[in-house]
Amino acid sequence: MSDTLTIRRPDDWHLHLRDGAMLRAVLPETARHFARAIIMPNLVPPVVTGDQAAAYRDRILAALPDGMAFEPLMTLYLTEETDPDDVAAAHASGLVKAVKLYPAGATTNSASGVRDFDKVRGVLDRMAAIGLPLCVHGEVTDPEIDIFDRESVFIDRVLDPVRRATPGLRVVMEHITTAGAADYVRAHDSDLGATITTHHLVINRNHILVGGIKPHYYCLPVAKRDEHRKALVAAAVSGDARFFLGTDSAPHTDANKETACGCAGCFTAPNTMSVLAELFDRNGALDRLEGFASRHGPAFYGLPVNENTLTLRRGDPVSYPAAIDAGDGPVTVFDPGFALHWRVEP
Ligand SMILES: NC(=O)N[C@@H](CC(=O)O)C(=O)O
Ligand SMILES: [Zn+2]
Ligand SMILES: [Zn+2]
Numbered sequence: 001m002s003d004t005l006t007i008r009r010p011d012d013w014h015l016h017l018r019d020g021a022m023l024r025a026v027l028p029e030t031a032r033h034f035a036r037a038i039i040m041p042n043l044v045p046p047v048v049t050g051d052q053a054a055a056y057r058d059r060i061l062a063a064l065p066d067g068m069a070f071e072p073l074m075t076l077y078l079t080e081e082t083d084p085d086d087v088a089a090a091h092a093s094g095l096v097k098a099v100k101l102y103p104a105g106a107t108t109n110s111a112s113g114v115r116d117f118d119k120v121r122g123v124l125d126r127m128a129a130i131g132l133p134l135c136v137h138g139e140v141t142d143p144e145i146d147i148f149d150r151e152s153v154f155i156d157r158v159l160d161p162v163r164r165a166t167p168g169l170r171v172v173m174e175h176i177t178t179a180g181a182a183d184y185v186r187a188h189d190s191d192l193g194a195t196i197t198t199h200h201l202v203i204n205r206n207h208i209l210v211g212g213i214k215p216h217y218y219c220l221p222v223a224k225r226d227e228h229r230k231a232l233v234a235a236a237v238s239g240d241a242r243f244f245l246g247t248d249s250a251p252h253t254d255a256n257k258e259t260a261c262g263c264a265g266c267f268t269a270p271n272t273m274s275v276l277a278e279l280f281d282r283n284g285a286l287d288r289l290e291g292f293a294s295r296h297g298p299a300f301y302g303l304p305v306n307e308n309t310l311t312l313r314r315g316d317p318v319s320y321p322a323a324i325d326a327g328d329g330p331v332t333v334f335d336p337g338f339a340l341h342w343r344v345e346p
Contacts, residue, residue: 003314005277005286005342009306010293012037012272014135014174014195014246016265017060017072019043021327024063026251029269029324031070033344035306038135038246039072041100042109046077050090057095073097073301075135079112080119084126091132097301098133098172099123103158105141106150107220108250108264117162128168133301135172138181139221148205151221152180159184163192172300175200175248177221179231185242186235193300195246196236196292198275199266202336204229215257216332219250220264236292237285244296247272253329268334271320275334277312277342311345318343 015030015037017023030037039060041047047056053074060072075098076087082099090096101120102113114120127134138159139150163171173181173194185194199219204226208217217223235243249272250265257263268275273293280289298305317339323330 004311005289006309006311007290008294009035009308009310010245010273011035011297011306012247012249012269013172013244013297013301014038014040014197014248015269016040016042016248016250018251019056019059022251022331023060025324025326025331026249026267026269027060027063027070028065028068030249031064031068033273033310035069035308036071036073036303038098039074041075041077042102042107044109046079046109046112047075048077048079048082048112050076050086050093050095053090053096075100077102077112078114078120078123078134080114080116082120082123084123087123087132088126088130091130096132098135099127100135100137102137103139103141103154106137106139110137117158121165124162124166124169128166128170131170131302133170133172135174137220138173138176147222148224151176151178155181155184170300172246174246175221176232177224178228182231182235182243186240190242193242193244193296194235195248196232196243197246197248197266198268198272199223199248199334200229201233201236201279202229202275207337215259215262216266216334218257218262218264219248219266233279233283237280237283237288239288239291241291241296241299243292244300245276245293246297251326251331253326254323254332255329257332266334267331270324270333271318271336271340273310273312273344274318274320274340274342275336278336278338278340281314281342312342313345314341315343317341
């Protein structure tokens with residue numbers, strides 16, 4: 001078997017870059033390996049309008065180190081006040097590639113999200129008409145619902161009704177964590193896709209809780225039982241084009257993770273490609289890594305595959321920093337818990 005793998009340059013279809021010093025610290029970690037990324041809009045305050053997305057895009061490009069190439073694909077944060085005309089104009093200008101739905105209170109910085117889905121009906125109908133995808137954080141926020149069931153209940157109570165009520169709406173189920181979510185995607189047509197993160201292919205809920213609480217493995221949706229992780233791996237390595245990489249790399253300072261009420265999010269940008277190569281290799285599916293990381297996402301979004309390539313080489317265990325300095329303090333890099341043998345060539 002060959003010890004090198006060259007693939008079209010990957011894209012990240014779900015990325016948190018934050019702003020300010022954190023943006024400057026984390027952006028190179030993604031731009032080093034990825035050509036483009038869907039940039040999540042959950043800043044404080046959120047990126048709601050086309051003007052705000054344009055300004056955020058400018059800040060990202062200004063933070064990009066000289067000599068690095070990277071294209072941020074911007075998204076708008078859907079609120080009950082979102083104006084369908086503003087969304088349509090931001091899409092028509094080429095600025096915005098998706099709209100992001102956060103149920104209010106579901107995750108980090110989601111307080112401005114949607115409570116009453118009837119209030120966003122006009123925006124969703126317009127998006128269906130113009131072919132603009134909706135990226136969904138798929139968890140209910142009902143306090144009665146167990147945290148491990150929030151994704152499956154969301155599919156039944158919210159996602160399926162919204163999709164039925166909005167024919168033609170293209171939807172990406174973000175960061176899926178259950179076998180049921182993968183099955184739901186498979187049961188539908190090409191208007192539905194799903195991103196899978198790096199960390200959900202590696203960890204199950206034991207990693208978070210057994211032998212002491214591990215805040216750096218806490219993210220939302222929370223990792224589930226190992227049978228679900230296995231189902232996600234099966235989907236990722238299957239070659240099914242409806243599944244593609246969205247790392248959900250979500251940096252928080254260690255001070256904000258290692259505390260009595262720690263933030264949700266795993267920072268996977270620095271070592272994602274090595275982790276994925278290790279996993280696909282173990283599953284005898286290295287030849288499908290390019291589909292998952294570089295081809296299925298552009299196909300869903302109607303964008304060309306990148307012209308440039310990325311080469312991985314197998315060898316001695318790869319070293320990567322345990323943390324990066326984010327200005328406000330260290331941000332711990334995701335530890336998959338096993339050695340990585342695939343190094344990204346510079
Ligand atoms: N995934 C996470 O655990 N956190 C994300 C928000 C999100 O994607 O839900 C973040 O912004 O920190
Ligand atoms: Zn989310
Ligand atoms: Zn996210």
